[in-house]
Amino acid sequence: MTTASADGGWLARNRMTITPILFLLPGLLFFSVYVVFPIFQSFYISTFEWNGLGELEEQGRYVGLQNYHELFYYDRNFEISLWNNVRWLVLYLLAIPAGLFIALFLNQTIVGIRVYKSLFFFPFVISQVVVGLVFGWFYLPNDGLFDVLVGWFGIDIKGGVIGNPNTATYGIIVAGLWPQTAYCMILYLTGLNAVDPEQIEAGRLDGAKGWRMLWHVILPQLRPATFIAFVVTIIGALRSFDLISIMTNGGPFGSTRVLSFYMFEKALSEYGFRMGYGSAIAVVLFLIMLIFIGYFLWQMYQDEKALRR
Amino acid sequence: MFPTPIEKRSQSAQLTYQAMVPLVLILWLLPLIAVAVFSIKPLADFTQGNYWGLPSSFEGINNYTRVFTDSPMPQYLWNSVLITVPTVIGVVALSCMTGFALGIYRFRGNLLIFFMFIAGNFVPFQILMVPVRDLTLGLGLYDTKAGLVLFHIAFQTGFCTLFMRNFIRALPFELIEAARVEGVAEWRIFWYVVLPLMKPAIAALAVLIFTFIWNDYFWAIVLTQGPDAQPVTAGITSFNSQFIAQYHLMSAGSIVAALPPVLMFFMMQRHFIAGLTLGAVK
Structure with missing residues (x-):
């Protein structure tokens, strides 16, 4: 050149x-x-037993794959965290249809709709720390609004939603879905704006209405929005940390831990500074993420090839 | 437009819709509305079990004043500003340059570097945690705002490069070719031709990054410790342990902590959404 x-x-x-x-x-x-x-470096550190003080090579002890061995064969908490990650991944995806649903509901032109749309988007702008606090109070045992509401139906969750090991993770996921749904909604609102009106007309002439129109005409045109919603939701699910840290701090009885939180706990909290072990957990999380990252990049590469000038 | 515009429906359908939107909105924002009501209640309401009813007296001014006078909250807020603003400036500067290099020039490895930035932006924070904390300690920047700023700049460069590069790709390339034919130096093309066209992208990124960094919690607790350097997201947790079970103050504090990005969003809404939905439309 x-x-x-x-x-x-x-x-x-x-x-x-x-x-x-x-x-x-x-x-x-x-x-x-x-x-x-x-x-x-994290891959490397994960082969050591190291408390984070001094130089890794001097103060740490090389243990090979022993950390991984311990994780997979002896660590019950790791197993719980892994399963919770699966719950997060699956349930967090509900944000996509929920966001689409709200976007369809709001895609009108009545007076003040712009303000409504931005108010619906509101939860995404607030920090997850505050979302966590807010939902924590919402879920308070006995005094919390949620407990009051379900109480009318005769349901009593022992210890409150996030105080009960059977429901705590789901309670946190619902709190996470709130901002995430808002995010997906805004993606779909933008997408709906760009839907080709001629195709809708053509669909109408062919007699497509309601769900059929949505499925066959609208959704294919919303593909880019869906892809991005999928990317950010998956990443968000695997990154969940703030809400857990704020709402339950991993409890009750460690039932709400996920890998990202468990790693932090092992490496950097009062339970001891096992940097090598923590890094091994981080590596596992990274490898799970890598599957998705690989898929995203592959998709983007296909788009890139199509756009080549 | 899909779904069918409501104007084409019957009068009663229109009225129902217009009544439903605010109702659904109130339901949607119920947790927030509750907290806003919390923050203007007196402490007595909570001790008497009146959590969700109307406030027995208006204590809003009192509660919010106490947030600022009885706690290190102003310090935390100021720290957040001192962390967020330099990060935004740094990231925008770096990513304008990387975006320009990757968007305009063709060279071997271009796509590889681009994809490396994207991939890095998706990795879990935990895989970086131990080495970054070590590095920050080694630089003597642990528990300082500068340590956080440096990391944030580096990490956000990934996402911002993606954003800037795609934005520059969409600019009319003829402008740059014309400038080259005129013999304009490359850095002048960047400064005088490309940069002025990037103003909307810069605005969008600035508000987005402001929000992301302001709301960061994980790195705040990994890289800082006390009121000297901690931003408000981390500060709010120590604030809450100071005022344990005093919901009127905890909620007022939370609202104060959450407010700056909210204001930013409402002031720069168009840019914010343009930034967030980049790529949602082809």
Whole structure:
């Protein structure tokens, strides 16, 4: 690509190579130091028994794959966390149809609809810490609004929703679904805005109405929105940490732990500083995430190829 | 438009719809409304078990004043500002450059680097936690705002590069070619041709990143400890242990902590949504 200005110096002749390198350098440097290298370091640390003090090689003890062995064969809490991650993944996906449903409900042009839409979006803007606190109070045993409401139907959950090991994780997931649904809603509202009116007309002429129209005409056009909703929801489900930390701190009896929270607990909380063991948990979580990341990237690569100019 | 516009329906359907929207909204925001009511109640309401009824007296001004005077809340808020604003500036600067490099130039490894940024943006925080904490300790930046800022800048560069690169790709390439034919230097093309066109993208990213960073909790508790450096998301938990079971103050504190991104969202709504829904429409 060095066609222009052949008369200039070396710098001018190679400017099409030099410029992108210079522009990339600061960002790439930061990103490598804080994101790319640490991933590999975590893999390495996970083969040590290390309490985080001093140098890893001096103070730590190399144990090979022993941490993983312990995780998979002896650690009951790991198993609970893993299952909770599955619950999060499956139930969190409900945010997508729920978001679509609200978007369809709001996709009208009555007076003040813009304000309504942004108020519906509200929960997403608030920090998860506050969402967690708010739902924590909502779920209070006896005094909480939720307990009062289900009490009318004669249901009494012992210890409150998040105080009961059987319901706690579901209670937290519902709290997480609240902002996530708002996010999916806004994605679909934007998508619905761009739906081709001619195709809707054509569908109407063919006699498509209601659900059939939605399924055969609208949803295929909403594919990009659905893809993004899927990506952010999966990532959000596997990243869940704030809500658990705020609402139950892993309890009651460790029943609400997920991998991200359990890792933090093992590596950095009062239960001891097992950095190597924590890193092994992080690696497992990373590998689970990698399956999805691989799929996302593959999808994006297909789009990229289609767009090549 | 889908579903069928309500104007084409019967009069009664229209009225039903117009009545239903606010009702559903109230249900949707019920937890928040409850907390807002909490924050203007006197303590006596809670001790007497009046959690969800009307406040027996209006104590809003009192409660919110106490949040600011009886706790380190102002300090936490100020820390959040000092963490969020430099991060936003840093990230926007870096990602304008990386986005420009990846969006305009063709070179080997372009797509690879681009995909590396995207992939990095999706990884779980925990895989970075131990090494990043170590690095921050090693730099002497543990429990400082600068330590958090540096990490946030680096991590958010992933998402922002994706955003900026795609935005630049959508700009008319002829502009850049025309400038090259005129013999304009590459960095001048960046500064005088591309950057002015990126203003909407910069605005969108700035509000988005502001919200993300303001609301960050995980890194705040991993990289900082006390009121000297902790942002308000982490501060609110110590605030709550200071005022344990005093729901009127805890709720007022939560609202104060949540407010800045909310204000940002309402002021810059269009940009915010444009940023969030990038790619939702092809």
